[in-house]
Amino acid sequence: MNKQYLDKMLLLSIILFCFVNITFAQSEDEMNEDECTFNGILLYGKIQFVESFPDLTVQVVESFPDLKVKIVESFPDDCGKWQIVDSFPDIKVKIVESFADIKIKFVESFPGIP
Numbered sequence: 001m002n003k004q005y006l007d008k009m010l011l012l013s014i015i016l017f018c019f020v021n022i023t024f025a026q027s028e029d030e031m032n033e034d035e036c037t038f039n040g041i042l043l044y045g046k047i048q049f050v051e052s053f054p055d056l057t058v059q060v061v062e063s064f065p066d067l068k069v070k071i072v073e074s075f076p077d078d079c080g081k082w083q084i085v086d087s088f089p090d091i092k093v094k095i096v097e098s099f100a101d102i103k104i105k106f107v108e109s110f111p112g113i114p
Contacts, residue, residue, distance in 0.1 A: 080111025
């Protein structure tokens with residue numbers, strides 16, 4: 001085989017390998033129960049609800065949530081405790097009807113990952 005053909009096949013293999021790795025890396029949305037994170041985003045703290053450029057999208061559900069959320073007035077320092085703020089948030093959240101990063105349920109007690 002000639003060198004140009006081998007170079008083209010090598011380049012094509014590298015491009016294909018990179019595409020496959022990037023595609024799988026993007027689809028690995030992970031919830032870390034020990035650290036209470038989703039893809040490295042803390043699931044507690046000061047939350048600002050936004051319409052554009054969110055850090056996290058959530059769908060509010062009544063059953064089978066990924067996270068139980070309790071709204072608190074201060075000290076949102078445990079998993080699932082959210083303090084709603086208008087500025088300087090830890091996380092920007094958008095509520096969506098479908099294709100959310102995580103599903104949440106608002107609760108009065110026992111927040112966190114079920």
